[in-house]
Amino acid sequence: MSALLLAFDLDGTLLPDGGQRVPPATRAALRRLHALNIPVAIITGRDMPPDDVLDAAQPTAVATNNGGRILLGGTLHRETRFDPADLKAVLAHELDDARVMAFTADKVYVDIPPNTPVPQWLAYRPHAPLSEAPAQGVLKVGFYHPDIRGWRDALAESHPHLVMTGAQPPYTDFLTITPAGADKGAALLAIAQGLGIELADTMVFGDSDNDLAMLELAGVAVQVGHLPLLRPYAHEVLDGPETLGAYLEALAERLERDALSFQKVVF
Template sequence: MIQLARLPRLVATDLDGTVVRSDESVSPRTMAALKRLAASGVILVGATGRGPRLLDLCRNDVPSADFLVMAQGAFVFECRYDDTVVELADRSVDGRILHEALRLIEAEVGPLRAIAEPADPDRALTGDPMPDWPWTAVRLETAPRDVAFTGPMVKGYFVSDSFTGPELLVAAQDVVDPGLVTVTESGVGMLEVCPVGVTKAAGIQVVLDKFGIDWSDVLVFGDATNDLSMIKAAGHSVAMPNGHPWVQAAASEIAPAGNNDDGVAQYVEELLELL
């Protein structure tokens, strides 16, 4: 039995590892549950680390979402009415700042592989060779770092052959000034280095401000450490049983099943019985 006693005004859900299954699909059951939730009048937000180049993929995964918070919170899109998408927030960071953060982290942990994601959609993601890159829909190019890390950037991706993503996150937090960049990781072994102040909670705040909604009226679902900001801010939060221990410890409760077994759908279906 779920521990939430009433419908929230806004529900935000992570995508990968939360509603997206291991085969990169979203089940019909989850699609239907989220559609019913949005139809009930609850504002539905998809919150993801995916960059804006994957906007169409996100819309396909959560077509009922009124808003999409992307790139760890740097971009916010309104998708509420028709096929028109309105950009509400767009944050970037100078590539030289990411390069400096990379230098500091490598001085602490040793060599990393690094990719820069330019804000210009006509520029490819560029940097070191990345053989295990998980997002095949996004094109990569290899280039020297002083070329790759130039101009406005969405974020940087840093990978270690010796440290896990969470371990790299802890090490980076020890040596990188939070006034320089924000560091996080999304459960795929990569440190993501974002503009200052960019978090999923900050992105959701854009939507809350638009409607005058307080965090006490928000329910969130998440699984990875990049979800911690919204897990901690929300009035009620649900961690996936397949999620990181830090997320489970911070959440109000654990979902009845994992992302491969419609855990979010099961929770939402029970929540809708409160109507």
């Protein structure tokens, strides 16, 4: 199978968890694939990929906020926002000391405790108190709390149309909520259609529960790590981000051989 689209999750897949830089071996393999004109998509739960990822992957498509915002060729292709009533329900959590973040396309809304330094990840980004989050325009809400699973289950019962990931291994204390239709599977489908590529000709890499929807749709699903939840959907399994570079090098070598064989047949 010659993959016509490679789609990557970031944390735990293309990057070590919480990382900002693509490992050198993976970067070299991506450069080799780029020379073969293989399009790359980034599909991440983050609200923006690090600059080093954009430099290394040279992505044709970028989906952020778990698929809530999709760029094709640097142009906005689709944006899925919370209905105001749904957002109000999501923020009515009643979890003491929960850390809650609401994301729009250009700002993060989060409460920072008094006399606490601004976290490094937020320091250079536009941000404001959570109370100032707009009723319209929010793409994603994230929660950190040790008892977040109970809130997830209650919200899933009252608002089953919302997309919820986390609150289970490997992210037991973290929950992400996005509007209906904002998930990584929908993002993969929208990107493939936008590029004129069949889902059968996609190869997807992911490691956690929010990747399940796109692994399920992919022509080839590559699980990075060993989360049991994903194993039924994986065609291949890698040990972790540190093994991705070698896998992509082998893929590039195979595609180069295929291209050379095709040239010999044509000429």
